[in-house]
Amino acid sequence: MRSVPRRERKKLLSPKDIALSVAPMMEWTDRFCRSFHRTMSRRARLYTEMVTTGAVIHGPRERLLGFDDAEHPVAVQLGGSDPAELVKAARICADFGYDEINLNVGCPSDRVQNGRFGACLMLEPALVGECVAAMKGAVSLPITVKCRIGVDEQDTEEALNRLTECVVAAGCDALTVHARKAWLKGLSPKENRDIPPLDYTRVYRLKQNNPNLPIAVNGGIRTMAEVHEHLKHVDGVMLGRIAYQEPEILLAVDRELYGEDPPVADAFEAIQAYEPYIAARLEEGQRLHNMTRHMLGLFTGRPGARAYRRHLATEATKPDAGLETLREAVAQVSRLAREPIETAA
Numbered sequence: 001m002r003s004v005p006r007r008e009r010k011k012l013l014s015p016k017d018i019a020l021s022v023a024p025m026m027e028w029t030d031r032f033c034r035s036f037h038r039t040m041s042r043r044a045r046l047y048t049e050m051v052t053t054g055a056v057i058h059g060p061r062e063r064l065l066g067f068d069d070a071e072h073p074v075a076v077q078l079g080g081s082d083p084a085e086l087v088k089a090a091r092i093c094a095d096f097g098y099d100e101i102n103l104n105v106g107c108p109s110d111r112v113q114n115g116r117f118g119a120c121l122m123l124e125p126a127l128v129g130e131c132v133a134a135m136k137g138a139v140s141l142p143i144t145v146k147c148r149i150g151v152d153e154q155d156t157e158e159a160l161n162r163l164t165e166c167v168v169a170a171g172c173d174a175l176t177v178h179a180r181k182a183w184l185k186g187l188s189p190k191e192n193r194d195i196p197p198l199d200y201t202r203v204y205r206l207k208q209n210n211p212n213l214p215i216a217v218n219g220g221i222r223t224m225a226e227v228h229e230h231l232k233h234v235d236g237v238m239l240g241r242i243a244y245q246e247p248e249i250l251l252a253v254d255r256e257l258y259g260e261d262p263p264v265a266d267a268f269e270a271i272q273a274y275e276p277y278i279a280a281r282l283e284e285g286q287r288l289h290n291m292t293r294h295m296l297g298l299f300t301g302r303p304g305a306r307a308y309r310r311h312l313a314t315e316a317t318k319p320d321a322g323l324e325t326l327r328e329a330v331a332q333v334s335r336l337a338r339e340p341i342e343t344a345a
Ligand SMILES: Cc1cc2nc3c(=O)[nH]c(=O)nc-3n(C[C@H](O)[C@H](O)[C@H](O)COP(=O)(O)O)c2cc1C
Pocket: 023, 024, 025, 026, 027, 028, 049, 050, 077, 104, 105, 106, 107, 146, 178, 193, 218, 219, 220, 221, 238, 239, 240, 241, 242
């Protein structure tokens, strides 16, 4: 494996860059979802769904990789394990203007295992190093890896250390660790996100032993209080399901982690801020549902949230649905419930 000499390396990512990110999630974090999330935080780092090298090289590029300028900072996640193919795909992604290229070493689906990439690469750390080194040699973007703490019967101490050694020697700019094993046989991808136990301390130890490598932890993190707790031990936290299911959590990111005002005050304003984007996509022929399907988690816990969801589920799927359909849905939600309770002076 070609390792990058230490003196040539410049730091392409600082710990601050990865303090809070929204995870790559297939079918979920498409460009519409990311643009919506961006209305609530200028700072959260956003990841695409995983795209395979084959799709990037041979597929409809604009549809797979196109994104809106407002989405920055945005990272593309690649699935693959052939260094030459990864180089081709990385160059294409760099031309599209992505801020980072992330290699998937964590997805356990059968399809992915047949293609010999994703979580099964935990078993081939030297190959992962070759992949990272090849991409580092081809593009000037940060190259990062998202992995598990191990797979199957692997010893998580040894497996994660070995993978980390290989990617660090290859010049990897940051590592995100989903803090549980993946079981390659016997569990579905969904079960593999819940059943193997979380071991955050394993990731904290990795950070202690690799102080110069920006490291983020992922898996089962659901509140900003938990985010703050993890940040005492690692550089970053990656939020998956909670960011999708209750996206209002993103409203806290800019203020709490960067000391900056959030771009909008609440979910109502987030929708207003997103409307011009929706209008532009409708104009291009997109269906309203392509955007609103990512917004069903808004208003959780507010009176009217269920009526909002029901209205979008039944009306936004219609071919001629437009912004007024969204406004009708929002009108079902009480604006009072979450306002601060006044206290006597
Ligand atoms: C619907 C869905 C799709 C996912 N797709 C990907 C993917 O494409 N690439 C990847 O690395 N992880 C993928 N994941 C895993 C997440 O990135 C994350 O590691 C996992 O959900 C654990 O984080 P959480 O507990 O905060 O959700 C997916 C998760 C979900 C729920």
